[in-house]
Amino acid sequence: MSDLKTSIIYYSATGSVYAMAQAAEKAAEHAGSEVRLRKVRELAPEEAIASNEGWATHARQTQDVPEATLDDLDWADLLILGAPTRYGMPAAQLKQFVDTTGPLWGAGKLVNKAATAFTSAATAHGGQETTITALNNTFYHWGCVIVPPGYADPIQFQAGNPYGASHTSNNGQVPPGQLELDAVSFQTRRAVEIARALKVGLASS
Template identity: 40%
Template sequence: MVNILVLFYGYGSIVDLAKEIAKGAEEEGAETRIRKVRETLYPELIQQFHIPVDNTKDIPEVTLDDLKWADGIAIGSPTRYGNMAGGMKTFLDSTAPLWRNGDLYGKPVTFFTEASTVHGGHETTILTMSTYAYHFGMIIVTLGYGIPEISKSTTGGSPYGASHLGSKKELDEDEIKIARFQGKRLAQVAKKLLS
């Protein structure tokens, strides 16, 4: 049995992507945990922008122990000006004890995102999250063109990872297939590395 952590920041389609990635890992026989990153926005901004924080109230907040438990990790954040959201960066900045102890060294990691516009920074957001993996000595698991949906989807992902065009309310069929493929691939790589 392989342990897969699906970690995200956000409230809308990023949550849906996280759940589909977890399903893909479970199809490969993995035990999964879905965890969210603590909200760091000021309460007045949450009110002003009508951010639906209640959408994730049943999902536990991530701890450093969740990352140590995991044999493979999927990390997702919506795009913020072509970068990961501040909440995700704040959490990743707090992982120095794991870096110091080498707790994540050699573990596979993969990334996913969503943005409101087609050219809103899907790939750059994944790249900004991936820099942490280099410092930890993790193994970055990409999708390549492993399934045909990656080549034909205009919104659902790329060789970098699963994504969603946030202007659409729900994930489409290609986006679901790509996200599940990503979870399955992460679990497969984690199994190979453990054997």
């Protein structure tokens, strides 16, 4: 059994965030963490999804990915959230899931967990940083310890986002490349390292 548990909870419409979530999953497992990869529930009507070929295809391809529950948050030592940008904020699907966490928050179940976030946007200045900092606002309320990637690895001087891994999809036409996947992998490894140190430190205090 691993000494650390990581929940990666994401929303993805056409697959960019899902690809990043998969990279995070592999990186966390390679770093020795047990991992749950979970999507949040889709809120859009079926006719809206069907009207977009990429959206419909991705929905079919990921239909077997388990949906996130509050237990996935309670279970984990490290929380990794991923969502596309919507007007500079996280997509409503992930926000709706976050809004159900009141029982855990009220019971202090999320305090002292490590947390980090990543995103994808359609355009180069489409709100990547504001989406991540908006997710950080949730972590503040939960009492988490936020782990940003910073510029703690050479990959960050290429990726360029110290808040969290981000991707520009060019309106859904460009999937995450190796640079973006390497950036989210580094972010995940760093978060696992800090979460492990935090867990050990709290246990010995």
